Amino acid sequence: MNSKVKDFLISLSIIFVFVTILVLFLNYVLITYFGLNKDNFLIIILPLVVFALFLFLILSKSILNPLFKSDENLSKTVKETIHELNIPVSTIMLNTQMLQRKITDEKALKRLERIKKASDDLLKLYEDMEYSIKKEIDHIENDSFHLNEIVDNSLDKVEDIRQSQNISINKELNTNIVIKSDKNGFAKVIDNLLSNAIKYNKKNGYINIGIENSSILYIQNSGKSIDTKHLFYLFDRFFQEDSSQNGFGLGLSIVKEFCDKNKIAINIIPLKDATRVELNLKKQLIN
Structure with a gap:
């Protein structure tokens, strides 16, 4: 104290x-x-x-x-x-x-x-x-901005570390989807999720980014699936499923904190040889 x-x-x-x-x-x-x-x-x-x-x-x-x-x-x-x-x-x-x-x-x-x-x-x-x-x-005032603009900027930042990984974006994301939120904070969320998708991917793996059901932003990467027993701890500060990776285990806790504060539902789904992260942006969309 x-x-x-x-x-x-x-x-x-x-x-x-x-x-x-x-x-x-x-x-x-x-x-x-x-x-x-x-x-x-x-x-x-x-x-x-x-x-x-x-x-x-x-x-x-x-x-x-x-x-x-x-x-x-x-x-x-x-x-x-x-x-x-x-x-x-x-x-x-x-x-x-x-x-x-x-x-x-x-x-x-x-x-x-x-x-x-x-x-x-x-x-x-x-x-x-x-x-x-x-x-x-x-x-911090909320701003209106295009979703694909934030994703494109994040992709530019990770260009040097993506190596041979193939990143694809579905066409729905490239439409003029506008959301209202804390722009800097939201950009940090995408930066962290994209960085994790690259860090925990396999060599020559893939990363798919897109929109489903008009409001679900997803980032899916190939590689080892998340162990289901760790799902309850993923958002804990300093938690790292793979301690051999660089970092302090802060990324997902920052993401969760922002999402909770801004009423964005986040869901991490372990798939066979893949991991998928979904953000429900229904409350942030501007029709």
């Missing part, structure tokens, strides 16, 4: 004890003076309850305000710092692109390519941090 939480609990406990003692004392005085019977019960008790609630709120606000103010200042500082990180990263990328146009030396170009790759990684990290902070601190 961190110190801020401890201070918060201690402050609330002190206020509660103080208000309780004060109200019990007033209750004792009033009963001693007026007596207590069915005629005056509400007249005595109800004002005391209202007074206790009012006093508790007033004292809580005055004592806890510094704690909340500290959180507000921290949130503001973090958001401003994250925003400023974008400037040096963008500067590095812009100057790298300019140098690539002028330099012809092969070794120097390779070094620049490594710098560009590192800059891309930094930019991706910046975008992930910015999204995570906004998700925790601010309210």
Whole structure:
């Protein structure tokens, strides 16, 4: 338990004890003076309850305000710092692109390519941090976007790791299907599911992506089927069915958290020599 939480609990406990003692004392005085019977019960008790609630709120606000103010200042500082990180990263990328146009030396170009790759990684990290902070601190507005646009962008990201795997998209997905959701969060869901489909696929395997029944987005990959005994643990944080694979077992827990928050039903179906993941987007579709 961190110190801020401890201070918060201690402050609330002190206020509660103080208000309780004060109200019990007033209750004792009033009963001693007026007596207590069915005629005056509400007249005595109800004002005391209202007074206790009012006093508790007033004292809580005055004592806890510094704690909340500290959180507000921290949130503001973090958001401003994250925003400023974008400037040096963008500067590095812009100057790298300019140098690539002028330099012809092969070794120097390779070094620049490594710098560009590192800059891309930094930019991706910046975008992930910015999204995570906004998700925790601010309210994220839902956007309307084409489903195939998100899938295409995810496919571009995994182009380097797909190797010999064959990826196919059914024609229904390429129609103008528009959904309304948290666009960045939804993109992370597709990124994670597609990355898993590649990671746990077999050599020269397949990945099928498509839409069924107008609202079910599915990603199916060949390879070893998921053991049914692990179905209850797949979404647990840090769980990995195959510990030999790289990663921390966070992908599916992130996916599940987003789906639960945005009312997207997710279903993982083990098939013979394949695994299929389905997302029910019925509540996100814009007709």
